[in-house]
Amino acid sequence: xxxxxxxxxxxxxxxxxxxxxxxxxxxxxxxxxxxxxxxxxxxxxxxxxxxxxxxxxxxxxxxxxxxxxxxxxxxxxxxxxxxxxxxxxxxxxxxxxxxxxxxxxxxxxxxxxxxxxxxxxxxxxxxxxxxxxx
Amino acid sequence: xxxxxxxxxxxxxxxxxxxxxxxxxxxxxxxxxxxxxxxxxxxxxxxxxxxxxxxxxxxxxxxxxxxxxxxxxxxxxxxxxxxxxxxxxxxxxxxxxxxxxxxxxxxxxxxxxxxxxxxxxxxxxxxxxxxxxxxxxxxxxxxxxxxxxxxxxxxxxxxxxxxxxxxxxxxxxxxxxxxxxxxxxxxxxxxxxxxxxxxxxxxxxxxxxxxxxxxxxxxxxxxxxxxxxxxxxxxxxxxxxxxxxxxxxxxxxxxxxxxxxxxxxxxxxxxxxxxxxxxxxxxxxxxxxxxxxxxxxxxxxxxxxxxxxxxxxxxxxxxxxxxxxxxxxxxxxxxxxxxxxxxxxxxxxxxxxxxxxxxxxxxxxxxxxxxxxxxxxxxxxxxxxxxxxxxxxxxx
Amino acid sequence: xxxxxxxxxxxxxxxxxxxxxxxxxxxxxxxxxxxxxxxxxxxxxxxxxxxxxxxxxxxxxxxxxxxxxxxxxxxxxxxxxxxxxxxxxxxxxxxxxxxxxxxxxxxxxxxxxxxxxxxxxxxxxxxxxxxxxxxxxxxxxxxxxxxxxxxxxxxxxxxxxxxxxxxxxxxxxxxxxxxxxxxxxxxxxxxxxxxxxxxxxxxxxxxxxxxxxxxxxxxxxxxxxxxxxxxxxxxxxxxxxxxxxxxxxxxxxxxxxxxxxxxxxxxxxxxxxxxxxxx
Numbered sequence: 051x052x053x054x055x056x057x058x059x060x061x062x063x064x065x066x067x068x069x070x071x072x073x074x075x076x077x078x079x080x081x082x083x084x085x086x087x088x089x090x091x092x093x094x095x096x097x098x099x100x101x102x103x104x105x106x107x108x109x110x111x112x113x114x115x116x117x118x119x120x121x122x123x124x125x126x127x128x129x130x131x132x133x134x135x136x137x138x139x140x141x142x143x144x145x146x147x148x149x150x151x152x153x154x155x156x157x158x159x160x161x162x163x164x165x166x167x168x169x170x171x172x173x174x175x176x177x178x179x180x181x182x183x184x
Numbered sequence: 185x186x187x188x189x190x191x192x193x194x195x196x197x198x199x200x201x202x203x204x205x206x207x208x209x210x211x212x213x214x215x216x217x218x219x220x221x222x223x224x225x226x227x228x229x230x231x232x233x234x235x236x237x238x239x240x241x242x243x244x245x246x247x248x249x250x251x252x253x254x255x256x257x258x259x260x261x262x263x264x265x266x267x268x269x270x271x272x273x274x275x276x277x278x279x280x281x282x283x284x285x286x287x288x289x290x291x292x293x294x295x296x297x298x299x300x301x302x303x304x305x306x307x308x309x310x311x312x313x314x315x316x317x318x319x320x321x322x323x324x325x326x327x328x329x330x331x332x333x334x335x336x337x338x339x340x341x342x343x344x345x346x347x348x349x350x351x352x353x354x355x356x357x358x359x360x361x362x363x364x365x366x367x368x369x370x371x372x373x374x375x376x377x378x379x380x381x382x383x384x385x386x387x388x389x390x391x392x393x394x395x396x397x398x399x400x401x402x403x404x405x406x407x408x409x410x411x412x413x414x415x416x417x418x419x420x421x422x423x424x425x426x427x428x429x430x431x432x433x434x435x436x437x438x439x440x441x442x443x444x445x446x447x448x449x450x451x452x453x454x455x456x457x458x459x460x461x462x463x464x465x466x467x468x469x470x471x472x473x474x475x476x477x478x479x480x481x482x483x484x485x486x487x488x489x490x491x492x493x494x495x496x497x498x499x500x501x502x503x504x505x506x507x508x509x510x511x512x513x514x515x516x517x518x519x520x521x522x523x524x525x526x527x528x529x530x531x532x533x534x535x536x537x538x539x540x541x542x543x544x545x546x547x548x549x550x551x552x553x554x555x556x557x558x559x560x561x562x563x564x565x566x567x568x569x570x571x572x573x574x575x576x577x578x579x580x
Numbered sequence: 581x582x583x584x585x586x587x588x589x590x591x592x593x594x595x596x597x598x599x600x601x602x603x604x605x606x607x608x609x610x611x612x613x614x615x616x617x618x619x620x621x622x623x624x625x626x627x628x629x630x631x632x633x634x635x636x637x638x639x640x641x642x643x644x645x646x647x648x649x650x651x652x653x654x655x656x657x658x659x660x661x662x663x664x665x666x667x668x669x670x671x672x673x674x675x676x677x678x679x680x681x682x683x684x685x686x687x688x689x690x691x692x693x694x695x696x697x698x699x700x701x702x703x704x705x706x707x708x709x710x711x712x713x714x715x716x717x718x719x720x721x722x723x724x725x726x727x728x729x730x731x732x733x734x735x736x737x738x739x740x741x742x743x744x745x746x747x748x749x750x751x752x753x754x755x756x757x758x759x760x761x762x763x764x765x766x767x768x769x770x771x772x773x774x775x776x777x778x779x780x781x782x783x784x785x786x787x788x789x790x791x792x793x794x795x796x797x798x799x800x801x802x803x804x805x806x807x808x809x810x811x812x813x814x815x816x817x818x819x820x821x822x823x824x825x826x827x828x829x830x831x832x833x834x835x836x837x838x839x840x841x842x843x844x845x846x847x848x849x850x851x852x853x854x855x856x857x858x859x
Contacts, residue, residue, distance in 0.1 A: 123618045125730050128723055130624070130791045133617040141621075146771055174776040175731060177657075177768055221777035222736075223753030228665035232741040232751060292736015292751065292778025299715040299735055310714035310739050371708060371843045372745035449682070525747035525840075526678040530665060 083161040089153045103132070103140050103147070117144060117172075145176045153179040185333060188562040189555040195407070196558065203551045210544015213537045214289060222292055225538040230530035231521040235514065235542055236290035242392070242513035243279045243286065243549075244363045245385060247320065249393020250276030251356035252423055253416075258349050264419055267564065268412040270335075271404070272397055273328040274556040276356075279393075280321045282549035289541055309365045316359045323352040328556075336563045360385050373520040375453035378441075384434045385512075391427035392508040394420045395501040400557075402498055410561045414494075421497050425485040428504055432478060435511075453519040456529065464522075464529045471515050477507035623793040627819030629725045630703065630785055631848040632799070633827050633836065638814035639696050644805065645673050648698065648815065651801035652783070654767075657774045659752075659759035668750040670783040671700045671798055680839055692853075698798075698815075701748040701783040702839065702847030703727045709740035709749070718780075725848070726785045736778040745840050746847070749782045820848070 051057065092100055102109050104116070123129045124142040132140045141147050152158050155178040163169065192200075217224050227234045253272035256262035288294055305311045327348050334341040361382045367373070368381035378384075398420050401412040442450040455461065457471045484490045484500035491497055518532050534542070583591075620626075639645045652658070652671045661667045673696035677684050680697075707727050710720050717734035720727050741749045755777045760768050768774065772788065775781050786796035794800065795817055802815040818825035827850075836850040 121732055125728065125732070126719070127618075128620055128721060128787070128791065129618040130621045131619050133619070142618075145773060171776070175773040177770055177773060179770070221752065221754040223663075223666055223777075227753070229667060229741075229750055230665070230747070232738040287737075290737070292738070292780075293734060294736075296715075296733070296735045299717075299733055303715045303733065305714050305716050308712050308714040308739075310712065310737060314714070366739070370712075370743050371845070372743055520742070525681075525745055526674055527681045528678060 080165060083165040085161040086154060086157040089151065091151050091153055103134055120144070144172060149179050154181050155179070156181060185336065185559050185563065188559040192558060200551065200554060203547045203554070206547035207544045207551065210541045210547065213540045214544070217289070217537060217541060218294070224535060226533050226535045228530050228532065230524040231518060231532040233517050233521070234532055235534040235538055236286050238513040238517040239542060239545070240283050240286035240290070241363060241517060242509055243283045244317070244360050245389025245512065246393045246396060247276045247279035247283060248356045248360040248386070248389045249397070250324065251353050252390055252394050253397070253420070254349065255353050259353060264413060264415045268397070268401060268416045270328055270332055270560050271401060271412060271557065273324050274560060275397055275400065275553060277321065277324045277328065277556060278549045278553040280317055280324070281552055282545055283317060285545045285548060289545065309362060309369060313362050313366060316355065316362050320352070320355050320359050323348060323355060327352055332560055332563060357386055360389050367520065372525060374449040375520045378438060380434055380437060384431065387427050387431040387434055388508050388512055391424050391431050392505050395424045395504040398424070398501045399498060399505070402494065404557065404561060408561045409565045417494070418492065421485065421491050424501065424504060425491065428478070428482055428485060432482060452523050456522045457515055457519045461529055464531055466531045466533055467515060467518060470510055474507045474510035474515065477503040481507060621791050624791040625793055627724045628821035629819055629848070631818065631820045631827050631850065633816040633830050633850045633852060634698055635812065635814050635816070635852050636695060636697060637854050638806070638812055639698065644814060645696050645698055647801045647805045648798035651797040655769050655797045656772055657760050657768050659756035661759050666753040668752065668756065668781065670781070671698060673698055680837065683837065697851065699746070700849065701727065702746055702845070702849045703785055705846035705848060706844060708743040708745065708845060712739045712743040714739065726787050728787065729781055729784055731775055731779050731781070734779040736780065738780060740780055745843050745845060749780050751780050752777045
């Protein structure tokens, strides 16, 4: 074929690039994320009250959307109180509501974010609580 | 047609490699700016726009000046511009791309640039600027590519191109008017708050852009087999002359209003730029250089005996271009911020990283220009023109 | 069927655009989080038209105004940038000649020439910064007139800085966090975020404190300072739409000036120059 040498070399380079990530990881699947909920603040609450703003299933799937809406409701509309599906009120604030219970960013938030290889820049501004060594 | 840019002689590739080297250095410097922030530039809390926005302002003018060759040819059948219109359109494309790059590198949070589209704000002139610049780029790409493609196939351009051409003729002054509105509507900056800002912008654009186009046409003629035409260059020379006169006249008008009215807030920026306040006089030599160059250019352009001699015309065009580049690409923007709203002086001068990034954007623009011109010229060299007895070289 | 390369590319291109566009459209149509009830904090302070009055006569010593500046800058994690050219400040002072250019003359009393005037964002009723912002990152709250900053949306174009006639806005030229340290005598307030590089910031009339029923930090600091020194407070804050508010009462008794009134911005920070009696 025309330019056979260049084509074959190109193919080898292409296949090499595509396969490289699997070789690098040694073929192991990454460990499943294990976000820890055992912060001192959560442990202080009685078991019946250890509930997040919304249910775990909802939060896992939609916390990004919820935070976006919280941001607009609070900053842009001036509404600082959120009433969840069960009628309980929360102050809309990542730093002062969410992170008050989930005060372990590296063992909670980062677990899934690192696994999914996303890096939300919330904590460029919102101060993450200092994590205590448990 | 892009494949035409991939074949070229030694000189072509050397030029492209030089450009790529400059772009590489600037790109790495930009990564540094992206990581650390705009603090690496010379901008300050008081002078919050600097070289980047100044260059953007100047280049919108160059982009708009494409209309100066398109309008006479398409609207008034000025056949002498037949061989130069595509050069003007492609210059406009390169200039608009540079404009958009300068805006991008000037942003504090470039990752959020889409917010301008996601949250349209019709009352903001900057929103309109984004719209008109994007539209102009698309128009020029569409028109230039289609017309060139038709020429390559040696057929007439399709009829549907005509309305787009007419649209681009109307669009060109609008991009520069909108850019002028960025400045002319701000009560906070008396130096810019002038009704003739848009008129000044257009006048300087239609002097500076064609000046560059003349120089490019001369370079093209020297290094390729394609000749845009002596008459086209002379006609452009007349356009540069008249608009340079207008531009200098408009500047004079601004001076008059400021200094005859003796209003401090209108005079203060002029005093800073052309005379300085005490030790704060960094821009004075630069502004006077711009004025002297403008005067030299004007004198050389006004007299046809000088203008008709192409080497002298080239010098006049260089003087015009540099003078306007200093005035619009630097003095205008910085002058608006000095003195600041507290009548205090904070001076500005670009830093080395800032300059390297600026150079890289210019290099990207010239690379786009080189590629587009290579394509256009390769096509035009193959086609024979016999309209005015000025023969082009036939390919064997 | 046979097709040439151009046809193939055209079909591929259009299908890709339709496909990607369709995904976006479908995503947008998916049910958003159900709009649960959201409401303002019932304890929050409410007004239709917030304004501030600065009683300049109460700011005689450095401490008088520094307590206000420190309170503001601490509560909002305003960084102390070393390079003065790129400093960030929400509240600061300047002399009469510079805060009110054009309004003075050479026969102004000497004392007044040197007096410190606290300057900040005026939260104009007709704000040019809001008019120019291309993303509505800075916007005027319809409910109470505060000119807000949405740090999430700001693209850092700095058009607002060019448009502000009062030089009230600061840009984060670099990451501010290294400049919010105990060494700088300015440590993080953990209840309020910092900003990141590349966004513009300014006084936001303590909207987050108003939402909790508190007065702005500078106003509260001024009151506390007044209690300590036995003087009257230097800052007043209230609703101009409420005829019984403190600010309305003061303005009805004292002549006030505002910065650059001729520009039509209708600033809402009023300065009263002397006399201490008010209804």
